[in-house]
Amino acid sequence: MSSIHRAVAMVFVFCGVIVAVTSLTTHTAQAEQHTAKAPNLVGVISAANAHDTVYIDGYHRVSDVVINKPLVLIGRQAVIDAEERGGSVLTVRSDSVEIRDITVKNVRVDYTEDNAAIKLDAVRHVVVASCHIDNGFFGIYLSRSRDCTISDNILTSKQRDESSSGNGIHLWTSVNVRITGNHCEGWRDGIYFEFVHQGTVQNNVSTRNVRYGLHFMFSDSCTYSDNAFLRNGAGVAVMFTRWILMERNRFADNWGAASYGLLLKEITDCHVRDCVFEGNSIGIHAEGSMRMLVESTHFRRNGYAFRILGNCTDNTVTRCDFDGNTFDVTTNTSSSLNNFDGNCWTAYKGYDLDKDGYGDVPHMPVRLYAYLVESMPSSILLMHSTFIDVLDIIERLLPTVTPENLVDRKPLMAPYHGEQS
Amino acid sequence: MTGTLLRSVLKDSLRSRWVVIYAVFFALITEGLLFFTSGEARAVLGLMNIVLLLLPLGSMMFGTIHIHDSRDFIELVLVQPVKRSSVFHALWLGIVLPFLVAFTLGTSIPLALHGKLLSPLSAVLLLAGNLLTMVFFALAFVVGLTFREKATAMGVGFLVWLLLGVLYDGIILAVTVLFVDYPMEVPTVTMITANPIDLARIFIMLTFDQAALLGQTGAVFRQFYGSALGSIVAVTCLLCWIGLPYTVALRTFSRRDW
Numbered sequence: 001m002s003s004i005h006r007a008v009a010m011v012f013v014f015c016g017v018i019v020a021v022t023s024l025t026t027h028t029a030q031a032e033q034h035t036a037k038a039p040n041l042v043g044v045i046s047a048a049n050a051h052d053t054v055y056i057d058g059y060h061r062v063s064d065v066v067i068n069k070p071l072v073l074i075g076r077q078a079v080i081d082a083e084e085r086g087g088s089v090l091t092v093r094s095d096s097v098e099i100r101d102i103t104v105k106n107v108r109v110d111y112t113e114d115n116a117a118i119k120l121d122a123v124r125h126v127v128v129a130s131c132h133i134d135n136g137f138f139g140i141y142l143s144r145s146r147d148c149t150i151s152d153n154i155l156t157s158k159q160r161d162e163s164s165s166g167n168g169i170h171l172w173t174s175v176n177v178r179i180t181g182n183h184c185e186g187w188r189d190g191i192y193f194e195f196v197h198q199g200t201v202q203n204n205v206s207t208r209n210v211r212y213g214l215h216f217m218f219s220d221s222c223t224y225s226d227n228a229f230l231r232n233g234a235g236v237a238v239m240f241t242r243w244i245l246m247e248r249n250r251f252a253d254n255w256g257a258a259s260y261g262l263l264l265k266e267i268t269d270c271h272v273r274d275c276v277f278e279g280n281s282i283g284i285h286a287e288g289s290m291r292m293l294v295e296s297t298h299f300r301r302n303g304y305a306f307r308i309l310g311n312c313t314d315n316t317v318t319r320c321d322f323d324g325n326t327f328d329v330t331t332n333t334s335s336s337l338n339n340f341d342g343n344c345w346t347a348y349k350g351y352d353l354d355k356d357g358y359g360d361v362p363h364m365p366v367r368l369y370a371y372l373v374e375s376m377p378s379s380i381l382l383m384h385s386t387f388i389d390v391l392d393i394i395e396r397l398l399p400t401v402t403p404e405n406l407v408d409r410k411p412l413m414a415p416y417h418g419e420q421s
Numbered sequence: 422m423t424g425t426l427l428r429s430v431l432k433d434s435l436r437s438r439w440v441v442i443y444a445v446f447f448a449l450i451t452e453g454l455l456f457f458t459s460g461e462a463r464a465v466l467g468l469m470n471i472v473l474l475l476l477p478l479g480s481m482m483f484g485t486i487h488i489h490d491s492r493d494f495i496e497l498v499l500v501q502p503v504k505r506s507s508v509f510h511a512l513w514l515g516i517v518l519p520f521l522v523a524f525t526l527g528t529s530i531p532l533a534l535h536g537k538l539l540s541p542l543s544a545v546l547l548l549a550g551n552l553l554t555m556v557f558f559a560l561a562f563v564v565g566l567t568f569r570e571k572a573t574a575m576g577v578g579f580l581v582w583l584l585l586g587v588l589y590d591g592i593i594l595a596v597t598v599l600f601v602d603y604p605m606e607v608p609t610v611t612m613i614t615a616n617p618i619d620l621a622r623i624f625i626m627l628t629f630d631q632a633a634l635l636g637q638t639g640a641v642f643r644q645f646y647g648s649a650l651g652s653i654v655a656v657t658c659l660l661c662w663i664g665l666p667y668t669v670a671l672r673t674f675s676r677r678d679w
Contacts, residue, residue, distance in 0.1 A: 324463070376597050378605040381613055384466065385622060386474055387590035 075102035116141035138166035368395035430515025447527030484561020
């Protein structure tokens with residue numbers, strides 16, 4: 001081939017690339033902006049092309065809107081009021097949809113369908129941000145979805161009873177979902193995880209829910225950090241799960257006859273650190289849990305701070321502060337296979353002669369009375385009675401009944417977090 | 422007749438330093454607890470222990486001593502044409518009323534200073550304290566009138582206090598341990614109702630939110646005593662605890678050969 005031919009060929013290739021690039025850029029430039037005003041929301045959405053942006057204005061009285069192409073929906077003080085008509089209000093059936101700044105109201109309560117304000121069904125890369133959900137049955141509902149982000153939403157419901165209310169943020173069989181900065185109030189469960197992997201729950205507040213603030217089942221390898229779970233009917237439940245990191249969470253004021261700060265059931269290889277448990281009836285209730293590490297966590301003013309049942313093994317609790325709890329640790333067995341070394345107990349009466357920061361005599365955190373209550377529940381009525389106090393003092397001097405190996409051999413003399421008022 | 426007698430007994434009681442010391446003691450200890458303990462719950466626990474333990478002991482001791490110290494006065498009055506029952510009423514009210522006022526004032530002033538007087542908790546503490554004072558003065562009169570020797574009376578009084586305040590709970594616990602295979606909710610609740618100190622303790626605990634810790638057994642209790650009917654029953658039980666010993670003491674007083 002001659003050089004002139006080669007030059008011509010090169011020019012053609014170059015022109016081809018130029019044409020291709022310009023056609024691509026013009027194609028993206030073709031993404032249009034639409035504005036949906038009441039009552040033609042459904043019309044505008046079906047008229048829009050993929051990757052268009054739809055601005056939503058005003059007050060829409062519709063339900064059962066399906067989004068089946070990649071769109072960006074942005075509300076400008078938009079309200080979608082379902083007026084308790086059937087179906088989920090917004091159902092996303094396409095990848096790469098983004099929903100922002102929309103208020104969704106009055107989702108119908110249904111005993112056979114899980115109606116949600118915003119439902120993501122088998123999608124990827126969907127973002128739901130800064131939306132308000134008001135009086136939902138379910139709030140934001142994800143099933144079989146991946147790589148989605150739910151952030152900065154405010155979800156409220158009416159604290160109906162357990163059977164007629166749904167969950168605030170509900171995830172079922174989803175992978176790699178980020179839930180950040182949401183506020184859930186008045187649902188059955190504030191945040192619900194079932195068969196979720198690599199989920200992240202961060203900076204959320206879940207409060208005054210009928211049942212759990214966070215309900216977590218069969219969801220391995222998840223992280224939740226910096227959340228607050230306050231005044232929920234039954235606190236937080238994490239069950240049948242491995243490899244969870246729970247850090248810097250606050251579990252407070254979950255107070256009631258069957259209320260837990262954190263209920264751990266059949267949990268393995270989990271890590272709880274830098275959390276605060278304050279004013280709960282039961283701080284942590286651990287059942288069938290193995291190889292957990294609980295560290296630098298603060299237990300303050302709880303009824304039972306740490307309730308660890310006999311089927312829990314190889315757990316480590318260290319550098320935690322136990323301050324002003326009615327019972328610091330309770331258990332239902334006389335032998336324990338868990339390690340409680342190196343915590344700070346305000347109930348500790350020992351001394352530190354060699355000044356190494358650790359008490360010289362071991363501390364038995366399980367009171368005799370706590371043991372009695374575990375084995376004979378009706379003796380709880382003797383709480384704060386003088387006889388029991390005397391009995392506890394005697395048991396502390398001459399330990400006979402309390403579990404011998406549930407003992408802190410190196411109790412900290414000063415709180416790990418420093419003195420707090 | 423009771424009124425005239427009561428006036429003279431009251432005058433006598435108020436002249437004694439003990440009532441003032443009693444009031445100051447309660448004021449100091451309440452103030453101390455509120456001032457030094459962090460958090461309301463702990464202060465309330467401390468106050469509860471005082472009301473449930475020291476107050477009955479104090480009432481018991483002052484009651485028995487009072488009967489024996491008033492012996493001269495009683496003999497003098499009984500020579501006069503007055504009914505024995507009115508002498509007894511005057512005698513009992515004459516010692517109980519100053520102590521009720523002393524306790525109430527001594528506890529309420531620090532509570533008021535800390536702005537906690539109007540909470541339901543303070544109300545229940547004061548109510549329980551007042552009722553227990555009356556219960557133990559009535560019991561003290563039974564003991565004081567039955568045993569003529571002052572030292573014996575005080576010893577027996579102390580034993581009664583020890584039994585109701587401390588050992589009774591041991592008995593409940595022993596029964597619970599013995600019958601551990603049976604549902605013990607109802608028997609425990611019944612036994613607790615039968616002891617004024619335990620009744621007062623549970624009543625106070627139901628008011629501050631420790632009640633949630635009581636679990637299933639507590640639920641049985643709360644269902645009953647948490648309701649308006651239950652409160653009435655609890656107060657009635659405590660009133661019975663005043664009424665029964667009072668009647669017994671009155672009978673002993675009327676029949677006793679001075």
